Amino acid sequence: xxxxxxxxxxxxxxxxxxxxxxxxxxxxxxxxxxxxxxxxxxxxxxxxxxxxxxxxxxxxxxxxxxxxxxxxxxxxxxxxxxxxxxxxxxxxxxxxxxxxxxxxxxxxxxxxxxxxxxxxxxxxxxxxxxxxxxxxxxxxxxxxxxxxxxxxxxxxxxxxxxxxxxxxxxxxxxxxxxxxxxxxxxxxxxxxxxxxxxxxxxxxxxxxxxxxxxxxxxxxxxxxxxxxxxxxxxxxxxxxxxxxxxxxxxxxxxxxxxxxxxxxxxxxxxxxxxxxxxxxxxxxxxxxxxxxxxxxxxxxxxxxxxxxxxxxxxxxxxxxxxxxxxxxxxxxxxxxxxxxxxxxxxxxxxxxxxxxxxxxxxxxxxxxxxxxxxxxxxxxxxxxxxxxxxxxxxxxxxxxxxxxxxxxxxxxxxxxxxxxxxxxxxxxxxxxxxxxxxxxxxxxxxxxxxxxxxxxxxxxxxxxxxxxxxxxxxxxxxxxxxxxxxxxxxxxxxxxxxxxxxxxxxxxxxxxxxxxxxxxxxxxxxxxxxxxxxxxxxxxxxxxxxxxxxxxxxxxxxxxxxxxxxxxxxxxxxxxxxxxxxxxxxxxxxxxxxxxxxxxxxxxxxxxxxxxxxxxxxxxxxxxxxxxxxxxxxxxxxxxxxxxxxxxxxxxxxxxxxxxxxxxxxxxxxxxxxxxxxxxxxxxxxxxxxx
Amino acid sequence: xxxxxxxxxxxxxxxxxxxxxxxxxxxxxxxxxxxxxxxxxxxxxxxxxxxxxxxxxxxxxxxxxxxxxxxxxxxxxxxxxxxxxxxxxxxxxxxxxxxxxxxxxxxxxxxxxxxxxxxxxxxxxxxxxxxxxxxxxxxxxxxxxxxxxxxxxxxxxxxxxxxx
Numbered sequence: 078x079x080x081x082x083x084x085x086x087x088x089x090x091x092x093x094x095x096x097x098x099x100x101x102x103x104x105x106x107x108x109x110x111x112x113x114x115x116x117x118x119x120x121x122x123x124x125x126x127x128x129x130x131x132x133x134x135x136x137x138x139x140x141x142x143x144x145x146x147x148x149x150x151x152x153x154x155x156x157x158x159x160x161x162x163x164x165x166x167x168x169x170x171x172x173x174x175x176x177x178x179x180x181x182x183x184x185x186x187x188x189x190x191x192x193x194x195x196x197x198x199x200x201x202x203x204x205x206x207x208x209x210x211x212x213x214x215x216x217x218x219x220x221x222x223x224x225x226x227x228x229x230x231x232x233x234x235x236x237x238x239x240x241x242x243x244x245x246x247x248x249x250x251x252x253x254x255x256x257x258x259x260x261x262x263x264x265x266x267x268x269x270x271x272x273x274x275x276x277x278x279x280x281x282x283x284x285x286x287x288x289x290x291x292x293x294x295x296x297x298x299x300x301x302x303x304x305x306x307x308x309x310x311x312x313x314x315x316x317x318x319x320x321x322x323x324x325x326x327x328x329x330x331x332x333x334x335x336x337x338x339x340x341x342x343x344x345x346x347x348x349x350x351x352x353x354x355x356x357x358x359x360x361x362x363x364x365x366x367x368x369x370x371x372x373x374x375x376x377x378x379x380x381x382x383x384x385x386x387x388x389x390x391x392x393x394x395x396x397x398x399x400x401x402x403x404x405x406x407x408x409x410x411x412x413x414x415x416x417x418x419x420x421x422x423x424x425x426x427x428x429x430x431x432x433x434x435x436x437x438x439x440x441x442x443x444x445x446x447x448x449x450x451x452x453x454x455x456x457x458x459x460x461x462x463x464x465x466x467x468x469x470x471x472x473x474x475x476x477x478x479x480x481x482x483x484x485x486x487x488x489x490x491x492x493x494x495x496x497x498x499x500x501x502x503x504x505x506x507x508x509x510x511x512x513x514x515x516x517x518x519x520x521x522x523x524x525x526x527x528x529x530x531x532x533x534x535x536x537x538x539x540x541x542x543x544x545x546x547x548x549x550x551x552x553x554x555x556x557x558x559x560x561x562x563x564x565x566x567x568x569x570x571x572x573x574x575x576x577x578x579x580x581x582x583x584x585x586x587x588x589x590x591x592x593x594x595x596x597x598x599x600x601x602x603x604x605x606x607x608x609x610x611x612x613x614x615x616x617x618x619x620x621x622x623x624x625x626x627x628x629x630x631x632x633x634x635x636x637x638x639x640x641x642x643x644x645x646x647x648x649x650x651x652x653x654x655x656x657x658x659x660x661x662x663x664x665x666x667x668x669x670x671x672x673x674x675x676x677x678x679x680x681x682x683x684x685x686x687x688x689x690x691x692x693x694x695x696x697x698x699x700x701x702x703x704x705x706x707x708x709x710x711x712x713x714x715x716x717x718x719x720x721x722x723x724x725x726x727x728x729x730x731x732x733x734x735x736x737x738x739x740x741x742x743x744x745x746x747x748x749x750x751x752x753x754x755x756x757x758x759x760x761x762x763x764x765x766x767x768x
Numbered sequence: 769x770x771x772x773x774x775x776x777x778x779x780x781x782x783x784x785x786x787x788x789x790x791x792x793x794x795x796x797x798x799x800x801x802x803x804x805x806x807x808x809x810x811x812x813x814x815x816x817x818x819x820x821x822x823x824x825x826x827x828x829x830x831x832x833x834x835x836x837x838x839x840x841x842x843x844x845x846x847x848x849x850x851x852x853x854x855x856x857x858x859x860x861x862x863x864x865x866x867x868x869x870x871x872x873x874x875x876x877x878x879x880x881x882x883x884x885x886x887x888x889x890x891x892x893x894x895x896x897x898x899x900x901x902x903x904x905x906x907x908x909x910x911x912x913x914x915x916x917x918x919x920x921x922x923x924x925x926x927x928x929x930x931x932x
Contacts, residue, residue, distance in 0.1 A: 104873035105895035106821065111862045112898075112906055113810075114819035115927060121795075121815030128795050451799025498799060546909035548927075591784060606791035608784075609815070 119551045123517075125606060126551075126558035127492065130513040132603045133561060135460035137328075187223040187342060198224045200231070202307045207275060210304055214263060214297045222342035225300065229349045232303040235310055236356035241388050242380075243314050243361045245281070247526040253281040255369060255523040257487030257495075257506035258318065261292025261331070264538040265509055265520050266301065272534065273522065276305045276313045283361050285487045285506065286318020286371035286445070290329035292509070296338060317357035317388075318371040318487070319445040319463075323347070324393040355389040359444055364527045366482040373447030373486050373503075374475050375465045376455040379440060386437045448489055449503045469499040476502060485523065494521025494535045510537040514557045516550035559613050562605075566614070567632050568682040569600055576600045577625045587622040596625075634681045701741040704732070785854045786847065792816055793843055803840040806833065813850065818859035822896040828853075864928055871920035881917040 095103070189197070196213035198206050198220075210220070247253050254273055259266055276282045284302055289295035306313045319325065326332045326347075335350075336343040360370035360383075368380075433441070446464025453468035472484060485504045489496075490512045496505045510520035520538075525531040566573065576596040581588055588596070593615070594607035611617070616627040702710075708728065792815050794800075796808045804812065809832065810825050820828060832845045853859065874890055875882055882890075884907065891898045891906065898906070909927075910918040 100873050101890065102894055104870040105890050107862060107866060107870035108874075109891060109895050109898060110819060110821045111867050112902070113822065114814045114861060116902070116905060117811045117814040121792075121811050124795050124811075449799075451801030451803070496798070547905055548909055591787070594787070604794075606795055608788045608791050 116547070119547055122555050123551045124492075125609060126554045127490075127513065127517060129558040129562050129605060129610075130517070131490065132460070132605055133565065136603060187226060189221050189223045193221055195219055195221055196224075197221075198228070198304070200227060202231075202304055204275075204277065204308055207301070207305050207308060210297075210301050211267065211270065211275070214294070214301070215267065219338055220297070220300055222339050222346065225296070225339070225346055226342065226349065228300060228303050228307070229346065229353055231307055233349070233353045233356055235307060236353065236358070237389075239310075239356075239358050241359045241384050241386065243358055244365070245283075245314065245361055245363050247281075247364055249526055249528065251279065251281065252524045252526040253283060253363065255283045255285060255485055255506055255525070257285050257508040257521075258287035258490075258512075259284070259292070259298055260287055260320070260509045260512065261289055261295035261298060261334070262509045262511075262538070263292070263294035263297050265536075266298055268520075268536050268538055269508065269522055272536065273524075276309055278309060278312055281312040281314075283314040283316065283363075283369055285369055285485070286316045287320045287487065288315075288318070289331045290320045290326060291512075292330075293334065295331045295334055314361050315357055316360050316369065316371055317354065317445065321354040321357055322393050323351045323354065351392070352389075355391060357388075359383060359388055359441065362481075363525070365480070366527075367485060367525075368476075368479075368481050368483070369485045370444050371486060372445045372464055372488045373443070373449055374467055374471065374484065375443040375447055376467070376471050376474070377440070378443060378475050380479050382437065383440055383444065386433060386441065388441070390433045391438065391441050446488070449486075449498055449505070451498070469502070472499045472502050490518055492518045494519040495523070495533050504531065514554045515539075516545075517554050555613075559610075562610075563614065563628070563632055565601060565603070566597075566628050567634060568678055570629055571678055573597070573600050573628075574626075581625070586624060586626060587618065588625050589622060593623040593625055634678065700743055704740050704742060707742050782851060782855070785851050789816065789847055789850045789854070790843070793846065797843075802843040804843075804846075806837070806839055806841050809841055809846070812846075813853070813859075816850070816854065817861065818853055819861045820859040824859065864924060867924055868921065871924070875920070880921065881915070881919045884911050884916045884918070887911075887918055 195218040196206075196209045198209070213220070245253060254269075256269060274280045282305075288298050288302060292298075302313070302315060306315060320329065320331075323332070332347060335346055339346055360368060362368055432438075443464050446458060446461055447467055448458060448461070448464070449472065450466040450468060452466070453470045455468065455471050456466045458464045458466050476482065476484065483502055483504065485506060487506055487508075489505055489507065490509070491505055491507050494507055494510065497503070498505070504523065506521060506523055507518075508520045508522055510518060512518055516537075518537075519535045521533055521535045523531045523533055573596065576599065577588060577593070578584075580592045580596065590608055590611065593611070597607050598604065611623065614628050616624045618624060712724065792812050793802075793804060796804045796812055798804075806829060809829055810820075813820060813825070813828065828849065829841075832841050832849050834842070834845075871882065872878070874886070887907070887910070888903060892900075892903055910923050912919060
């Protein structure tokens with residue numbers, strides 16, 4: 078029965094035939110059919126938006142790995158730049174400086190003023206302190222640095238006594254609750270506690286890593302979790318995630334949060350936190366049957382080895398162990414390290430006792446970074462750049478090897494908050510709802526006890542008590558996703574135009590859908606449904622061809638006005654003599670404009686990486702680095718990342734950035750000024766705005 | 769390259785459709801193993817611009833399922849069926865004016881609106897009835913809370929803008 082025929086609607090000559098009830102039936106069908114189509118298209122758009130968020134997120138993580146390679150590269154060349162700064166070298170090598178080891182006496186000097194009306198913790202901690210914190214954080218109070226430091230020191234002490242894997246037993250009367258990534262979203266943690274009760278001797282929890290970064294309340298979450306752990310060390314279990322790592326925090330927001338909330342003591346907090354992370358256990362095993370770890374496994378996962386490794390030597394998952402004595406290939410490099418480090422002042426991890434072996438390190442990386450996939454076998458995890466993809470056969474193999482029945486992991490955002498795969502053997506649990514954007518996904522937690530099937534509880538934090546209609550939520554997510562995608566596009570403008578022009582031989586400014594999609598995917602390295610997204614990114618003409626330059630129309634990178642040389646304003650030589658303006662001048666100006674745009678794009682594209690590198694160099698967190706440091710850093714960066722920016726441009730840039738000519742650059746200020754301007758934002762501000 | 773379009777034949781169209789279908793399929797292929805959950809097939813088909821009714825969808829699923837249904841649909845089976853649909857331009861979306869006429873049938877006294885209870889009654893009792901979730905979803909966007917009714921002309925206009 079066709080529902081689209083006008084006559085069937087009772088509008089044609091057959092109207093006499095249809096009774097009223099038949100008409101109503103048909104009308105209802107039309108509306109239902111239309112609505113269902115509309116509603117599923119909304120959901121499809123939501124899914125597309127999530128795909129965009131996810132692929133960009135993973136591409137970023139890959140960038141993070143490239144950064145770590147850069148650090149290794151930098152170390153080999155760094156020595157002769159910085160003989161005078163062993164602290165930097167030590168920091169990058171990852172060893173803890175001896176004099177920071179037991180800084181607990183420092184805490185005694187941190188006073189809590191009478192005027193402070195935030196929560197006051199009492200040591201030894203009890204359950205009232207948990208309540209106190211939860212209430213205080215609900216009212217958006219900030220815990221005083223003194224308490225933060227005390228909690229961190231205590232936590233480190235207790236964690237040190239924990240084994241790499243905590244073995245837990247459940248019973249029908251004692252279930253355990255497992256939560257996944259929280260990523261600084263305090264509302265989700267509070268919602269879980271509201272629905273499921275606070276942790277206690279009779280209410281056990283496992284938090285499976287990634288407590289911090291991205292959300293705005295990472296420190297508050299850590300404090301609640303650590304205090305709960307100190308009060309109930311046998312009932313609150315914490316597993317390390319890939320974001321419990323100072324390098325990740327530099328990029329993904331936690332470092333910034335701390336320095337912002339704790340302006341005086343932030344640096345100390347960060348330093349002790351680095352240590353605390355390394356003492357977090359690797360995983361939990363429930364009833365000798367269920368393995369709970371943050372990421373996943375690989376073909377070679379060796380649980381026995383993982384039980385034995387000295388886990389605290391894993392400083393940052395992104396700083397692989399440097400080559401050791403036994404390695405013949407690297408002896409030459411090693412000599413270089415030793416030659417430039419002042420002996421006696423600093424212990425470097427070039428010595429065997431301070432770092433894991435490469436094999437051990439890889440084992441831990443696999444646990445923290447791997448993702449399950451449907452494809453059989455074990456492959457390098459190319460999206461993230463670390464860990465691997467493991468198939469259902471790998472899961473079976475490894476679980477059987479250790480007589481385990483199930484793997485519970487987190488690490489990946491799922492629209493429903495959880496997902497079961499590999500024939501029921503692998504469960505992903507993710508507890509940060511609205512992770513990418515309001516409405517993007519639900520959060521969930523698992524309750525289980527031996528002998529019973531796991532039960533899943535889902536939730537979604539909403540800002541308003543009344544949920545907005547679906548189309549508004551989808552519009553919001555979609556706009557957000559398209560927005561960040563367009564920022565990626567503008568950051569690669571020069572490369573993209575180059576790719577387009579290669580295919581557009583007739584210089585018509587147009588490409589077929591196929592050619593455009595191919596160029597986009599290849600240049601950006603993002604596996605997205607470009608054809609379906611095209612309507613949001615470019616304009617098409619009446620023939621269905623893409624006007625490829627239209628992606629760049631409503632968006633540009635705002636440059637910090639004073640800081641950059643205005644190439645375009647310089648007159649090429651020919652003009653001054655009054656000679657006829659020859660084509661060469663145009664070409665030079667065009668080239669200079671292109672050079673300028675490449676520089677801007679590059680600075681914009683790598684701004685996160687640059688920020689991290691400079692934050693690492695700026696070890697005293699003063700926000701300033703010397704012009705000399707900037708220059709040498711950039712030159713290294715340039716050569717490692719294969720960027721083609723002339724040295725003289727960098728020198729000029731460095732000089733411009735040194736605003737008061739005192740030899741130092743406020744780099745963060747400079748980078749902050751680089752942001753993408755969406756032209757349409759100005760229009761929307763005057764409109765009603767749904768978002 | 770764009771001027772070569774004249775010379776493009778049906779082969780190019782099929783190739784383009786294949787890529788489009790593959791893209792849409794991949795978005796829902798969570799395990800990257802060329803299968804999707806059967807419950808997502810409706811979403812995929814509709815995301816490609818087609819509007820089958822529930823009954824038509826049911827038949828389509830039967831066409832692409834395995835002989836012994838596994839709960840998953842394989843891409844190899846889905847692709848040819850979906851390509852046909854696109855080539856034949858089947859299940860075209862409902863034009864705005866037909867949609868308007870449908871609402872008018874349900875509003876014979878031509879008030880220009882339907883009361884919330886009336887809409888609920890029609891949508892959940894007639895045709896291919898809505899589930900409670902579908903009904904709530906539609907109401908959240910359609911109902912004007914002050915008058916507790918849906919002014920269907922405005923509603924349609926708003927939805928149409930949202931889609932374009």
